[in-house]
Amino acid sequence: MTHDHLELAEQYQKELVAEGLLVQTGVMGVYGRSGVFEEALEAFDQFVRKQGQALHPEVMRFSPVIGRANYLKTTHIESFPNLIGSVHSFYGKEKDHLEMLRKIQDLEEWTDDLDPTDLMLTPAICYPLYPTVRDTVLNENGRTFDLMGFAFRHEPSVDPARMQTFRMHEFVRMGTPEQALGHRDFWLKKAEEIYQTLGINAKPALANDPFFGRGGRAMVVSQREQELKYELVVPITSEEKPTAIASSNYHLDHFSQPFNIRLANGEVAHTACFGFGLERTTLAMFKKFGFDVKAWPSETKSVLGL
Amino acid sequence: MTHDHLELAEQYQKELVAEGLLVQTGVMGVYGRSGVFEEALEAFDQFVRKQGQALHPEVMRFSPVIGRANYLKTTHIESFPNLIGSVHSFYGKEKDHLEMLRKIQDLEEWTDDLDPTDLMLTPAICYPLYPTVRDTVLNENGRTFDLMGFAFRHEPSVDPARMQTFRMHEFVRMGTPEQALGHRDFWLKKAEEIYQTLGINAKPALANDPFFGRGGRAMVVSQREQELKYELVVPITSEEKPTAIASSNYHLDHFSQPFNIRLANGEVAHTACFGFGLERTTLAMFKKFGFDVKAWPSETKSVLGL
Numbered sequence: 144m145t146h147d148h149l150e151l152a153e154q155y156q157k158e159l160v161a162e163g164l165l166v167q168t169g170v171m172g173v174y175g176r177s178g179v180f181e182e183a184l185e186a187f188d189q190f191v192r193k194q195g196q197a198l199h200p201e202v203m204r205f206s207p208v209i210g211r212a213n214y215l216k217t218t219h220i221e222s223f224p225n226l227i228g229s230v231h232s233f234y235g236k237e238k239d240h241l242e243m244l245r246k247i248q249d250l251e252e253w254t255d256d257l258d259p260t261d262l263m264l265t266p267a268i269c270y271p272l273y274p275t276v277r278d279t280v281l282n283e284n285g286r287t288f289d290l291m292g293f294a295f296r297h298e299p300s301v302d303p304a305r306m307q308t309f310r311m312h313e314f315v316r317m318g319t320p321e322q323a324l325g326h327r328d329f330w331l332k333k334a335e336e337i338y339q340t341l342g343i344n345a346k347p348a349l350a351n352d353p354f355f356g357r358g359g360r361a362m363v364v365s366q367r368e369q370e371l372k373y374e375l376v377v378p379i380t381s382e383e384k385p386t387a388i389a390s391s392n393y394h395l396d397h398f399s400q401p402f403n404i405r406l407a408n409g410e411v412a413h414t415a416c417f418g419f420g421l422e423r424t425t426l427a428m429f430k431k432f433g434f435d436v437k438a439w440p441s442e443t444k445s446v447l448g449l
Numbered sequence: 450m451t452h453d454h455l456e457l458a459e460q461y462q463k464e465l466v467a468e469g470l471l472v473q474t475g476v477m478g479v480y481g482r483s484g485v486f487e488e489a490l491e492a493f494d495q496f497v498r499k500q501g502q503a504l505h506p507e508v509m510r511f512s513p514v515i516g517r518a519n520y521l522k523t524t525h526i527e528s529f530p531n532l533i534g535s536v537h538s539f540y541g542k543e544k545d546h547l548e549m550l551r552k553i554q555d556l557e558e559w560t561d562d563l564d565p566t567d568l569m570l571t572p573a574i575c576y577p578l579y580p581t582v583r584d585t586v587l588n589e590n591g592r593t594f595d596l597m598g599f600a601f602r603h604e605p606s607v608d609p610a611r612m613q614t615f616r617m618h619e620f621v622r623m624g625t626p627e628q629a630l631g632h633r634d635f636w637l638k639k640a641e642e643i644y645q646t647l648g649i650n651a652k653p654a655l656a657n658d659p660f661f662g663r664g665g666r667a668m669v670v671s672q673r674e675q676e677l678k679y680e681l682v683v684p685i686t687s688e689e690k691p692t693a694i695a696s697s698n699y700h701l702d703h704f705s706q707p708f709n710i711r712l713a714n715g716e717v718a719h720t721a722c723f724g725f726g727l728e729r730t731t732l733a734m735f736k737k738f739g740f741d742v743k744a745w746p747s748e749t750k751s752v753l754g755l
Contacts, residue, residue: 264536356543
């Protein structure tokens with residue numbers, strides 16, 4: 144982000160805070176949210192959930208954490224080491240505890256006294272799903288899931304649209320390559336319609352993830368060449384740098400391979416997910432329609448039941 | 450917990466998993482939840498929220514994380530070091546990354562390459578609230594908040610009622626000692642009524658927190674002598690060892706002092722919170738009424754809108 148965009152982002156953040164919709168917590172990119180913000184977010188969440196019911200998805204909800212062993216079976220730490228959250232705790236005895244408290248008191252580094260738990264923070268809503276389906280053979284219908292939960296990405300920013308913890312409502316498909324691609328195509332069209340109905344003009348565009356390091360550049364090229372990622376973008380903090388409010392990822396066998404999810408013919412399944420960014424969509428609505436929900440377009444309010 | 454209670458707890462956990470209500474994730478005390486489980490939980494959450502509306506609370510929602518600096522202003526790490534979750538991430542360059550990946554590959558300890566972020570996992574729903582009200586003077590009405598979110602406690606257990614991440618719906622009062630105690634008394638009575646309406650017989654009982662170490666024993670005595678904590682308990686995994694499904698904590702100036710929340714007369718305010726355990730209440734309902742929500746008592750379903 145350029146300096147100008149950061150300034151615009153910070154300005155919008157300050158407006159949201161002044162309005163009481165977001166509440167500063169002392170850490171960049173981590174906010175409390177007001178009841179008004181949450182009501183709009185939950186209304187959109189429910190609306191999206193209803194839109195997915197025609198697919199008869201299996202509804203699953205996961206906590207904000209994922210088992211470390213399962214996490215390490217993915218390539219996340221190869222691709223995004225800078226974004227991870229590893230959960231550490233204290234395993235010591237009473238005298239170790241007293242020494243740790245002394246360090247805290249004396250403003251010394253104290254977290255060396257901690258050891259890793261079996262948990263990482265969930266980097267994307269669908270990560271905890273694949274391990275629960277491990278070592279299974281899908282039937283010809285494949286499987287479809289409806290997920291919602293918190294993800295964590297360690298990227299402190301003044302941009303209110305770049306939170307360190309945020310929620311997404313995701314629909315995940317497991318099956319043949321055709322089924323996975325069909326899911327992608329269905330949701331790219333459906334999401335554009337959903338946003339249109341709300342009065343938000345969001346178009347799908349080819350996209351890429353921010354892979355880490357020089358090696359990451361090759362992965363960006365490969366991801367774009369294979370057209371694996373699409374995003375729907377709208378202006379939130381800046382017109383020139385619109386923000387992704389929903390995204391579609393075709394994973395090929397990226398998750399099915401390590402967790403051994405197969406088709407009846409013995410081949411490794413393919414997976415795809417489509418995720419609606421709940422905080423980002425809510426921020427986009429406040430940007431487009433203003434901070435007073437009562438004054439939002441009646442069509443938008445009616446669709447969301449607000 | 451005795452061996453017998455653990456066996457009963459594990460047996461109930463296996464039933465919940467066989468029924469598909471909870472989904473194993475490979476880590477003790479961390480589960481996926483089915484749509485049926487979540488629907489019951491959300492219905493109870495909404496019911497409780499409505500019960501609190503008469504108090505005209507300020508609705509606030511926080512993420513599962515709290516700023517480390519604010520966390521360290523509380524005494525949590527003195528009292529419960531064994532339960533904490535500290536969030537660590539990777540700050541290195543490309544060559545450090547490659548070396549970390551090599552360690553992971555070779556099954557060496559790799560988390561030493563991480564450094565602490567500005568975040569801890571939230572140990573209780575109301576912790577992130579107090580810093581947002583820091584350095585304020587309350588008017589004569591004090592303030593009342595409606596909170597809901599995820600807490601983390603690192604205590605892996607086979608008992609499904611002892612999850613490492615779980616949600617509570619909390620009502621927090623800030624004001625005079627009388628206002629804080631009034632809040633406690635109001636909610637202990639109201640919660641008993643709420644559970645009675647649902648067909649669950651839960652009585653308030655004096656309780657204490659599991660303070661760490663030998664020094665913790667004195668804190669248990671002090672907490673009980675001052676009657677600071679009450680819990681509503683019901684049998685979930687065992688009749689002899691009932692589980693707390695809601696709890697009331699009168700904090701005195703425990704939070705108002707470090708965050709400088711004052712009354713108009715200059716005195717430090719007092720705070721109290723009442724929290725409904727959402728997973729535990731849901732588990733209590735499944736235990737009492739069975740796994741088939743359709744077969745639950747019509748009064749219970751009607752109250753919850755199920």
